[in-house]
Amino acid sequence: MKFPIFLDNHSTTPMDPRVLEAMLPYFVEKFGNAASRNHAFGWEAEEAVETARKQIARLIKADPKEIVFTSGATESDNLALKGVLEMYKEKGNHIITSATEHRAVLDTTKSLEAKGLTTVTYLPVDKQGMVNPQDVRNAITDKTILISVMLANNEIGTLNPVQEIGKIAKEKGVLFHCDATQGVGKIPVDVQAMGIDLMSFSAHKIYGPKGVGALYVRKKNPRVRIAAQIDGGGHERGMRSGTLPVPLIVGFGKACEICEQEMAAESAHLSKMRDRLQAGIMAALEESYLNGHPTHRLPGNLNISFAYVEGESLLMGMKEIALSSGSACTSATLEPSYVLRALGVGTELAHSSIRFGLGRFNTEEEIDYTIKKVIEIVTKLREMSPLYEMAKEGVDLKSVQWAAH
């Protein structure tokens, strides 16, 4: 076994060697600018880009012409929200989104709100992290121009009922944007069946390179228009200017192709390892709580809160395993995970959460090692925890008057 073990595949993924191999010729040999229309270097680059566009489109059941390349999902989210708001301002300025969206969506809506450009409804989620489509329906007004709800949550892996939301959006004539960064390549995505009009995703979450992503923009029924946020040259049908990063795009395409071919086998394998990890940990440790939805979630995701111990100290005790925590101490804001808080998880349990993100290259041996290590460190830290001691003595921690600081 090689250390450290990488179990943080929601943050990023290692590149698949097959992706790297596909990219390599496009740095030195085939370095052309895809926008150069009058010589062989340009044609070669353009052809590579169009092949990748097809590979990417096929994975999400779109037309290649509906793929707009960006620098990543954050840019795609920005482009979708700002681009739609600017283009459809005559129609209205109301956006509906959810409380557990990624910061790339929430920070964007907050910034647009602060500028007075929009009013935003933040829908709550249920205890398992799901948006209720009925809430979406009820929130729509005659000023609503966009619904933005994510496919799969990056912390808890919960899958939203995207198809139902898409249906409501269509019925009401409102555009539907979906941040599918965590879902594309992991679970089947079909922009037609799901009724998605705009969709953000990126390459580095699916074993492709960092620095490239895409925004799917529907071409018909309805034809979606967005105002460009980066001008200069009119690349990507005028929606996103800038010289295309050909090697990255080639890698993105290859990554999508591999996902399409291997998704069924890979997701079955990941679910099996995840279930083994979950069962191994939760059977051994009392008062460990699953965050998110027990079944309707990403195959590689597991998020657990361990009562009486704090997340950052858990991570510190398992330095040879790369993980992430919802604890405030691991964030810059000193607030525990807003996603867990939106689920109604208590602050103290939000501080105690660990996110396990399994990926293509994890092995059963690594999972077994992780189970052993988690049990060991949680047990050790509970021995050290005054809260655990009090709970064992029968003190109701909620009845204690804490001196908050």
Next chain:
Amino acid sequence: MAYSDKVVDHFNNPRNMGSFKKEEDGVGTGMVGAPECGDVMKLQIKVQNDTIVDAKFKTFGCGSAIASSSLATEWLKGKTLEEAQKIKNTDIVQELNLPPVKIHCSVLAEDAIKAALADYQKKAENK
């Protein structure tokens, strides 16, 4: 975030981790922090003839919080009550090389020391 070697050492090999019986003679207990804030420290001292002869801690919190309380118990042992009052959070920051975002851990440790001393005094006066 990178931890200093001293924080890592205290975290991996906590000094004086454990509890005294609260009602035991000569024991002062300080409990500070709150679970919602992500850290709770319990610090206890055992006093004989105005000198702290033993100290123990239990901490719910990040590695720096655990290290701060572990260090505090190490420093408290052998000190008189008066000397113990003088331990400052800045001393802990310096010794453990805590970054700015972790200064609150040292503040909590100082508060825990003060709370334990106050509890001991109160118990002694009520005797």
